[in-house]
Amino acid sequence: xxxxxxxxxxxxxxxxxxxxxxxxxxxxxxxxxxxxxxxxxxxxxxxxxxxxxxxxxxxxxxxxxxxxxxxxxxxxxxxxxxxxxxxxxxxxxxxxxxxxxxxxxxxxxxxxxxxxxxxxxxxxxxxxxxxxxxxxxxxxxxxxxxxxxxxxxxxxxxxxxxxxxxxxxxxxxxxxxxxxxxxxxxxxxxxxxxxxxxxxxxxxxxxxxxxxxxxxxxxxxxxxxxxxxxxxxxxxxxxxxxxxxxxxxxxxxxxxxxxxxxxxxxxxxxxxxxxxxxxxxxxxxxxxxxxxxxxxxxxxxxxxxxxxxxxxxxxxxxxxxxxxxxxxxxxxxxxxxxxxxxxxxxxxxxxxxxxxxxxxxxxxxxxxxxxxxxxxxxxxxx
Numbered sequence: 518x519x520x521x522x523x524x525x526x527x528x529x530x531x532x533x534x535x536x537x538x539x540x541x542x543x544x545x546x547x548x549x550x551x552x553x554x555x556x557x558x559x560x561x562x563x564x565x566x567x568x569x570x571x572x573x574x575x576x577x578x579x580x581x582x583x584x585x586x587x588x589x590x591x592x593x594x595x596x597x598x599x600x601x602x603x604x605x606x607x608x609x610x611x612x613x614x615x616x617x618x619x620x621x622x623x624x625x626x627x628x629x630x631x632x633x634x635x636x637x638x639x640x641x642x643x644x645x646x647x648x649x650x651x652x653x654x655x656x657x658x659x660x661x662x663x664x665x666x667x668x669x670x671x672x673x674x675x676x677x678x679x680x681x682x683x684x685x686x687x688x689x690x691x692x693x694x695x696x697x698x699x700x701x702x703x704x705x706x707x708x709x710x711x712x713x714x715x716x717x718x719x720x721x722x723x724x725x726x727x728x729x730x731x732x733x734x735x736x737x738x739x740x741x742x743x744x745x746x747x748x749x750x751x752x753x754x755x756x757x758x759x760x761x762x763x764x765x766x767x768x769x770x771x772x773x774x775x776x777x778x779x780x781x782x783x784x785x786x787x788x789x790x791x792x793x794x795x796x797x798x799x800x801x802x803x804x805x806x807x808x809x810x811x812x813x814x815x816x817x818x819x820x821x822x823x824x825x826x827x828x829x830x831x832x833x834x835x836x837x838x839x840x841x842x843x844x845x846x847x848x849x850x851x852x853x854x855x856x857x858x859x860x861x862x863x864x865x866x867x868x869x870x871x872x873x874x875x876x877x878x879x880x881x882x883x884x885x886x887x888x889x890x891x892x893x894x895x896x897x898x899x
Contacts, residue, residue: 544832599747628656772806
C-alpha cells in the first residue's frame with residue numbers, strides 16, 4: 518500500500534522508534550543492486566587498472582564456494598528486515614497479538630504476490646513461471662521471523678537461530694539424496710538442489726545455479742536465521758540499558774566474532790551462497806553487523822547525518838526501486854534527458870567512457886525519481 522507518512526528528517530535527531538542509520542544502510546544496499554554494481558564494473562573496464570579490476574571482482578558473485586562483497590547484498594537486506602522487527606512489532610503490539618498477526622500475514626501475502634508479479638505471473642505462462650524469487654524469500658523469512666520475535670523471548674530466539682543453523686548443517690551433511698551421498702556440497706550432488714528439482718513447483722532459475730534454485734525450498738530455512746540475527750541487532754539497539762557507544766562496540770565485536778566462527782565452520786560446511794549454508798549465514802551476518810556498527814556510529818552516535826541523505830532517499834523506498842525498473846526503462850529515460858551530456862562526456866574523456874557515463878546517468882535518474890517520491894512523502898509499504 519502507499520504510505521504518506523514522512524520518514525525522519527536528516528537534520529534533527531530521528532524519532533525514538535526509528536534509526537536513520539538503518540534506512541541509510543538499506544539505501545546503500547539497494548544502490549548496489551540498482552546500478553552501483555554496473556557503475557563499478559563499467560569503471561573498471563574503462564580504467565583498466567589492477568586496483569579497479571580487483572574492486573570489480575568484489576561486485577561479482579563467486580561461482581560456487583567462497584565469499585565476495587556482492588554475495589553480501591541480499592543477506593544484508595534480509596538482516597535489515599530483521600533489524601527493524603523489534604521496533605515495528607513493539608509499536609504494533611499496542612493493537613494486540615491478533616492485529617499484529619493479521620498485519621504480518623498481509624505483508625507476507627503482498628510481498629509474495631509482488632514477487633510473482635515481477636516474475637511475470639500475469640503472462641499466464643505456467644511452464645516458464647518461477648515461483649520463488651528475492652521478494653518471495655523476503656516474504657517467507659519475514660513472516661516466520663516476525664512470528665518468532667513476537668511470540669518468544671530473546672533467549673528463545675537465540676536458541677531457535679542456533680537450532681536452525683546446526684539443524685541445516687546436520688541435514689545437508691547427514692542425509693543423502695537418492696542416488697547420491699551425504700555431505701555432498703557440489704552443485705550437482707547437494708541435497709537442497711535435489712529437493713528443488715523434484716519438489717519445487719515452477720521453473721528453476723538456471724543462469725546462476727541450474728541444479729537447484731537460488732531461493733529454493735531448503736535454503737530458505739537458514740535464511741530465516743539471517744533475519745533473526747538482524748532482529749538480535751535491532752533488540753540490542755532498542756535496549757535502554759547500554760550507551761550508544763556500548764551498542765556500537767557490541768555490534769562490532771559480535772560481527773567480528775560471527776565472521777571468525779563462520780569462516781572456521783566453512784572448513785566443514787563450505788561457505789556457499791546458493792545453498793545459504795550455515796557458515797555463509799554467519800559470515801554474511803557478521804559483515805552485516807560490522808556495517809551496521811559503522812553506519813550507527815557515524816549517523817546515530819556522532820550525528821554526522823547530512824551525507825546520509827542520499828542513501829536515506831533510497832532506503833525508505835527500497836521495495837519501490839527494486840520493483841519499478843521491471844516496468845520503467847530508466848536507461849531509456851536517462852538517454853532521453855541526459856543523452857547529450859552522456860555523448861559529450863564520452864567524446865571528452867579518453868577511452869570508451871560511454872558505459873560509465875550511462876551508468877552514472879541511470880543512477881541519477883533513479884535517485885531523482887526516488888527524491889520526487891520522498892519530497893511528496895510517498896512511500897510503498899507492504
